[in-house]
Amino acid sequence: MIRWRNIPPAARLAIGLLGLVAVGTGLLHLPGVSSGRLLSWSEALFTAVSALSVTGLSLIQPGRDLTLFGQLILMFLIQAGGVGFMVMAVVLFRLVGRRIMYLDRIALRDSLGLIDMRAILRFTRRLLWMVGVIELIGAWFLWLNWRGMLGDGRAAFYALFHSVAAFCNAGFDLFTGVDGFSGIPNDGATLTILGGLIFLGSLGMPVLMDLWDYPEARKLSFNTRLTLVVVIGLVLLGTFGLFLSESTVAGTLRDEPFLPRLGLSLFQSVATRTAGYAGINDLETLSPAGQLIKIGLMFVGSAPASMGGGITTGTFIVLALTFWSYIRRRGSARIFSRTIPPDTVRRALAVLTISLFVVFNATWLILLTHPHATLDQVLFEVISAFATCGFTLAFTGQLNLFGQLIIVFVMFWGRLGALTIILALAGTPRRELVEYPEGQVLIG
Numbered sequence: 001m002i003r004w005r006n007i008p009p010a011a012r013l014a015i016g017l018l019g020l021v022a023v024g025t026g027l028l029h030l031p032g033v034s035s036g037r038l039l040s041w042s043e044a045l046f047t048a049v050s051a052l053s054v055t056g057l058s059l060i061q062p063g064r065d066l067t068l069f070g071q072l073i074l075m076f077l078i079q080a081g082g083v084g085f086m087v088m089a090v091v092l093f094r095l096v097g098r099r100i101m102y103l104d105r106i107a108l109r110d111s112l113g114l115i116d117m118r119a120i121l122r123f124t125r126r127l128l129w130m131v132g133v134i135e136l137i138g139a140w141f142l143w144l145n146w147r148g149m150l151g152d153g154r155a156a157f158y159a160l161f162h163s164v165a166a167f168c169n170a171g172f173d174l175f176t177g178v179d180g181f182s183g184i185p186n187d188g189a190t191l192t193i194l195g196g197l198i199f200l201g202s203l204g205m206p207v208l209m210d211l212w213d214y215p216e217a218r219k220l221s222f223n224t225r226l227t228l229v230v231v232i233g234l235v236l237l238g239t240f241g242l243f244l245s246e247s248t249v250a251g252t253l254r255d256e257p258f259l260p261r262l263g264l265s266l267f268q269s270v271a272t273r274t275a276g277y278a279g280i281n282d283l284e285t286l287s288p289a290g291q292l293i294k295i296g297l298m299f300v301g302s303a304p305a306s307m308g309g310g311i312t313t314g315t316f317i318v319l320a321l322t323f324w325s326y327i328r329r330r331g332s333a334r335i336f337s338r339t340i341p342p343d344t345v346r347r348a349l350a351v352l353t354i355s356l357f358v359v360f361n362a363t364w365l366i367l368l369t370h371p372h373a374t375l376d377q378v379l380f381e382v383i384s385a386f387a388t389c390g391f392t393l394a395f396t397g398q399l400n401l402f403g404q405l406i407i408v409f410v411m412f413w414g415r416l417g418a419l420t421i422i423l424a425l426a427g428t429p430r431r432e433l434v435e436y437p438e439g440q441v442l443i444g
Helices: 009-028 041-052 068-083 085-095 102-112 117-150 152-167 188-201 205-217 222-245 258-272 288-300 312-327 342-369 375-386 401-416 418-426
Strands: none
Touching: 009 041, 009 068, 009 401, 041 068, 041 401, 068 117, 068 152, 117 152, 117 188, 117 205, 152 188, 188 258, 205 222, 222 258, 222 288, 222 312, 258 288, 288 312, 288 375, 312 342, 342 375, 342 401, 375 401
């Protein structure tokens, strides 16, 4: 019989998330959760996985199809998926006075991207405090902005729900299909508040904590500096690309004035890598060039140990630096007077390879079982699920049961991360006792 203490840390993360999925599916299937009829098991499963993977793809419209009780359950699942079930497990263990086992600390360390295990409990307490403060501040500003439109009580709940969803980078909203809304309000104040919450949630927990401590410490770690450079660079590059592509004759923003067009492009660039809030009602109206840019941004995704998915900015910059060092004939990748370890490069290559494998096969399977689907619709949907982003070209509702299960798998994979699943399957690496001579392989 396999004991919990003998299960590798990466496998614990997968098992824990599966357990939360089972609980979330059961809760969403309860009477009183949905309006009018019970959610089917497939709808409950899809919604639970989407919430716990902080994605936002949905077969239902939460504002119309869920009761207040159901919306509260959905918000809880988003929060659990965003902050991380291992963080919640630590809190529960501490509340009942149970000690955290060594392997549990390793699992938590890996999920948070930490190096020093001794700092885990202190980090967890401070992290929960920081997340609560950020989400409450975001909810306060959203309430002030929406109270005239929705009324005080309804605006308060909507503000809290969307603050949690935005910071956790989940694209669920309560506006679509309700009172004539076709999506979130796209006024400047709403997009600024939601965009700020999405951006903070996409930075990664270690980076957020580093920034939180900066006024006292007066220094930033190497990882934080590198992450900020990459994230800001991608946001600016995405803004420019989307602004340019959507300002053409085929662009959906061509009739907008300059500043609103720039603002919507900026919001799209921020939200595309991590969260599914569009700001544009119909993404199908985006030009093919704009859709391609969004696919690229989604595939890269957010920072490691953050609320988002994708191959992560860490993998992207390591591969980019390795490519640049090869061009410059350097022996190793370098930046900020630091050298990237070879093992990190190998891990980045493994993540990229397995991610491409998952995206390719999922896209092929859905195209095979959905004869009327187009390649752009399916590829967009699969990468959105893989990056736990939540954007769709109005294709989610066209999925049959097999297609829904494929997207569920991809969302689950995207939340855990390719590297976590590789580690879960691989177990403890063996020590090689025999080394073989090198063999030359032709490249190019």
